[in-house]
Amino acid sequence: MTNFAQAWLQAWNAHDLEEILSHYDKDVVFYSPVIRRINNDPGGCIHGKEALRAYFSKALIAYPELHFELYHILEGVNSVVLYYKSVNDMLSTEMMVLNEKGLVTEVRAHYK
Template sequence: MDHRSAREFADHWAKAWNARDLDALMTHLADDVTFRSPVAVQVLGGDGVIRGKAALRAYWAEGLRRIPDLRFEVLGVYVGLHALVINYRNQKGGLVNEVLVFDGPLVVEGYGTYLGDDPNPAGAR
């Protein structure tokens, strides 16, 4: 992935989140995607690992339900080998990094990472 296509991906990603368009977000994911996030622990309990596209869609739908004012502003996009990091500010003003690992054009692994001093990174009340 070059920097131009990475920025295009990040812009599409943020636009889909801000529009609350789960169908658009799902187009980027492999069926067997795995996503890890401390917010998932808050929302779902368990170990914070979501396995599979259907489970991730359900988790994100619940997140959107809980956070009606969700808004992401992309601050930076970082390209690695088969990986992309989207640095963004959420609706609470919190800084977040989404780390995405690709197999071809599809995300196979994702990691939501948050500053350690935010006790409620999801912003859920």
């Protein structure tokens, strides 16, 4: 899981959209309170990689100084939780469910 987490973090910190998306399955489901703000979507949920591409594109524009600082990697069964410092120094966790190919199929993001 450490390799996955480091690659994910490096992609985000490089603002490399294609590399970021390489970690996600085409049928990913992504929940985040930030979706409510960026997409003006009260449900806070995105379905599918192409919708995720559009959301991440908006987020990278909205937060040009985006930089994540990884604090902890918590391993589960076919899942990982990344605990990190996010934009505007917010604390964040993302619980990611991984498929047999190691791609993310579901995300639950949380912010303090």
